[in-house]
Amino acid sequence: MSARPLSGRDLAAAIRTDAAERAAELAAAGRPAKLAVVTATADESSAWYVRSIVTAAGKAGIACEVVDLGPEAPVAEIRERLESLSADDQVSGIILQTPLPGGAKLEDLASAIVPAKDVDGANPLSLGRLAAGLPAFAPATAEAVVRILEHHGVELAGRHAVVVGRSTVVGKPAAHLLLDRHATVTVCHSRTADLPAVTSAGDILVAAVGRAGLITAEHVKPGAVVVDVGTNPTEDGGLVGDVAPAAAERAGALTPVPGGVGPVTTALLLQHTVRAARE
Ligand SMILES: Nc1nc(=O)c2c([nH]1)NC[C@@H]1CN(c3ccc(C(=O)N[C@@H](CCC(=O)O)C(=O)O)cc3)C=[N+]21
Incomplete structure (x- = not known):
């Protein structure tokens, strides 16, 4: 038996249509939405994402500026750009791509993104508000995990969700969003002892590790709903x-890559960008 595919394409199209309608309203009101994408990496997965953003923004009528500082950019320069974009009235939303150069931490640099424009929820203030259950932009990837489950009618309340990965962009915020929906949440990571024993207890398994094929059959409870967050470029x-x-x-249902999260x-x-532009 092979898993039921939980596509993200229809849901994504519906969200894009909604964003395009709101973007048109904003443009008509003389307040066009604009997203700034700041990148300082040669990482291929990030390049995939930036291309997707530019294409989708273009189709939705949302202006998008890619600020590519290169993989050698000094941390101080990245911070200055985030500060000037935060102060720029033309810019509604800002995302800083990971990974970052020279061991810089997203949590640290993203404090230079004003929370009102923090459309990928990376500022520690946004993350803290999310954890506290207050209004905030959630990191888009983490939100996509719960939205795709809800879209396909997967019950979350009272069920055991296991998240593999504890990054600030996915694992941690996804755990909070699942908790908000009354799931029982376990977060595991590279130092978890006996990972298969932990993950195979999950009714819902969220794989957000960033390593191709790390989740094998022994990690999955038969019939579990598996959300694959990994986007690993192949040769x-x-x-x-x-x-x-x-x-x-082994899974009962699985989000495909590509075409899922x-x-x-x-x-x-x-x-998030059009919402930021309206507020
Ligand atoms: N601050 C930050 N937030 C992120 O969310 C973040 C990041 N940095 N750095 C890089 C990774 C990677 N990532 C992807 C998101 C969507 C696709 C995507 O849309 N993929 C399409 C395939 C691409 C296409 O067909 O154009 C799909 O899965 O169907 C890929 C990769 C987000 N990341």
Whole structure:
């Protein structure tokens, strides 16, 4: 038996349509939405994302400026750019791509993004508000995880969700969003002892590790709903998730890569941008 595919494409299209309508209203009111994408990396997964953002923003009628500082950019320069974009009245939303050069921490640099424009929820203030259950922009990828589950009618309340990965962009915020929806949440990571024993207890398994094929059959409870957040570039120019094909066989349902969490992430980032422009 092979897993039911939980596509993100229809949901992403619906979110993009909504964002495009709101963007048109804003433009008509003389307050066009604009997203600034700050990047300082040669990482291929990030390049995939930036291309998706530029294409989707163009189609939705949202201006998008890519500020590419290069993989050698000094941390001080990145911070200054974030500060000037934060102060720029023309800019509604700002996202800083990870990974960052020279061991810089997203949590640290993102404090230079004013929370009102923090459309990928990276400022520690946004993250703290999210954890406290206060209004804030959630990181788009983490929000995409719960939105895709809800879209496909997956019950979260009272169920055991296991998140693999504790990054600030995905694992931690996804755990908070799942908790808000009354799931019982376990977060595990590279130092977790006996990872398969922990992950195979999950009714819902969220794989956000960033390593192709790390999640194998032994990690998956038979029939579990698996959300594959991984976007790992392959040598032949494609994209694969964190979930190995054998694990997919065991799952009851699985988000595909590409066409799962990725398109929903991009669409949500645009929706956050028009929301930021309206407020
Ligand atoms: N601050 C920050 N936030 C992020 O969310 C973030 C980041 N940095 N750095 C890089 C990774 C990677 N990432 C992707 C998101 C969507 C696709 C995506 O849309 N993929 C399409 C395929 C691409 C296409 O077909 O154009 C899909 O899965 O169907 C890919 C990769 C977000 N990331």
